[in-house]
Amino acid sequence: MKSLADIVGDRWVSDEQEVLASYGRDISTYLLYGQPKPPDLVILPQTTEEISKIVKFAKDTHLRITIRNTGLSLSSTSVAGHGGLLIDLRRMDRVLQINGETHTATVESNVSLAVLSFAMQKRGMFIAIPGAPSTAGVLSNYVYGNTNKSGSRLDWQYNHIIGIEMVLPDGSIIRTGSSTDDSDEPSIWGHGPGPDLHYLPVHAMGTLGIVTKMTVRGHPLDDECKIFWAAFDDIDPACSAFRDIVRRELCTGSCVYAGHKYTSYATDTSEAQYRMNRVHPMYSIVLTFQGTKGRVEYEEKTVREIVGRNEGRVIVDKFPPYESFVGSHIAMATSLYSDVLGAIRYWGSRGSLTTIFAILSMEQLAQAWKIFTKATLEEEYFSDPDNLHGDLGLGMIGYATEGGHYDWLELGLEGHNLNLDASWASVRVVGKCVKEFAKLGIAVDPRRSSKIAPGKHNLQSGYVDLMTTMKKSLDPSNIMHPGWWFTYKG
């Protein structure tokens, strides 16, 4: 304690059980009713240099480290499963610079999406918004958020990172890309001067170091933005229309929905969700037209033709009661910035029981949905209609990515349901889907919602092998967020 207090001051380190009790949980289902897992110590540094000293101390004393940024992890990455030291980054919450000419912003760890989004909008820019609450951290979502909410125009969140500052497991500090330039007007050379390491922490879940600062790219606000929503009678025409739109490079935000994905987020109670599920279209596409007035007119005209060819119905103007739902689509699906802060109001609700993330070709979208539907209905728990009831629905969302060649897929059992039996049943569905998808060459993303209980996970073995190899190299003592699955001893 004294050594750590010497680094940050007495006030900002604690081993008091009353303080630690608040650090034992996140949104992970198995921790909901299970025993919380508090750390042995919690420390709140304010600078990168302090973190560097803390990590060196931890390495020397073999004290395991867990990081908590805004604490919204869905998979207990901010829970100290093995005790040890929890580094709470709450005091690192400054927007360090916003440059209107280079369209960049540099932030510390704890700056939230809402704060940076607001600050950028005031200066005529927007940032890519991941599928996360406005209270979530920019930094942790850009390196760890695995959903591509930005459509094919903006692409993955982590491609918007142009520089990081990071403390490695030995306490050394590295800077990449723009962060290597410490002048008052930093460059925007994201991949330079090399080697290009700014992907190092991406999707490593805090196991390879602690990112303390990040420079991200912003984008000028468009002249005009417009939401578009069309419904279909089946999954195949919906996916067909979606493919056609994306391959013509139309629309900034673009996604296809099946079932009841996100109706829980757009409603505030189980009852409200039940009502929405009853009238919500089973298959739909949600798009944004963004750009100059002429561009928006062209996109809308062309999209309407495509929807017509696929026997879809334009419904964007026909559902006034669902403003909040449309808003949620805008925010989560399409990166539209104008209403984004308000639209993610209900993300804080407990929405998904569990979710599968996968990357697949455009042609495989409909097939994936059918596999998921079949696996769910074959699961004993959900085969009972009383258990798959009104406020618990199957849902899918597919986002165009990688220039429209691929889709980023989310499949989930959605609802305000807090039933633990349902949660475990949904985990079994995920496991079954992972196996079925593998037969088709569909890569299931292992990173999120995969950790279901101590010692249990749905991670692919290849991912665990790769991460273990990298981690042994950078963190031979295995002090940096061991998580549940890296079982080697340092």
Place this chain on the structure above:
Amino acid sequence: MTSNLSEVKKDKLEDYYEMALRCNKCGFCRHVQPMAMADERFWGQCPPGQNNKYDSYFASGLLEISRAVVEGNLKITDKVLDILHRCTTCGFCEEFCEPGSRLKPLSIIMALRERCVEEDKMLKPHREMVDSMIENMNPYGRPRTERLSFLNEVESLSSSSSDHLLYFGCCSSYKNQEIAKDSLEILTRGGLDISIDKDEICCGLPGFSIGAEKAGLELLKKNIDRLNSSGVKRVVFVDPQCQFTFAQAKSHGMTLNFELQHISQTILGLIDHGSLTFSPLEEKITYHDPCYLGRRLGIYEEPRKVLSSIAGVTLFEMPRSRANSFCCGAGGGVSVAFPDETALTSKNRFEEAASLGVKSLVTCDPLCYDALEKAANGKGIEVYDLSKFLLRVVEER
């Protein structure tokens, strides 16, 4: 957001256990609701969380502490009391969590406070405060002879014929008597025939707010019994915290034979009636929403309408206003037990007002006035209670 929190807390701590489990740490209780964000510098909410940073001090952390206490994994220690009683009961967490996620963080916090008192675990200043409520009928340890010492000649309730009664509350009766005096004067200048109760006693709020419900209830019942039998038709409150306490009477099984009204509402009525008129004043001002008046009682517009009725006054909204208003830091027994904590919070709030470049900061809760006036000390912005501000410009009838 129009919901109010006029009925906080119904159950014992154990009854809230399932609810405490359901907190998913979304963080919406810690910040201004995103759609209402007006300045990223003033985005934070939850005064103890902002001041102390550890998760434990935010509502979500206190829910984890509550859970651990119910499970028997955490005893009520001095540290628990220290964390728990830094909450100002501002109600921001519940204002948005309840409609959004059906959780009631403040209710759980209040239930934990009651549990502490049941186990006879209290902070020393709070214990002294409750003792004084019982002994002196005020929370400040002051003899009753000091109460309203500036008003020796006024009629008592029993001898007044008015069916309106002005209820001062202890803060303005003992600590900020100028507010009491100004409040009575502005109503009188508006031609309102209103009586006062020379034997007014504490409403009980200090007890309720720290978990000493028994002491609070006893005083509340005495108040209501007296007022019910007095024949008064409307009680006008200087202090919204007292009004909030009276408003809870129904949930405690008591019946009120009179209406409750905040003084800002009464003043607005006098303005609308043409009984109060003001001379023009060229001044930039801002208004601080007291938590108990706003979030608890849902009264946001009346004070603003009163201030906006003065020609020449320009009312600027603080970045955190109305349901998203930031607390002054004094409520919930915090100013009694942790004056330094109150000073940190009120400084934050004052800086927010200062960022607008206004000349005056107006509020209408004596406790808020007290905290903000201390924060403003010599920094170029005058802090006013609503009545005092109006007395600057009220016209003779």
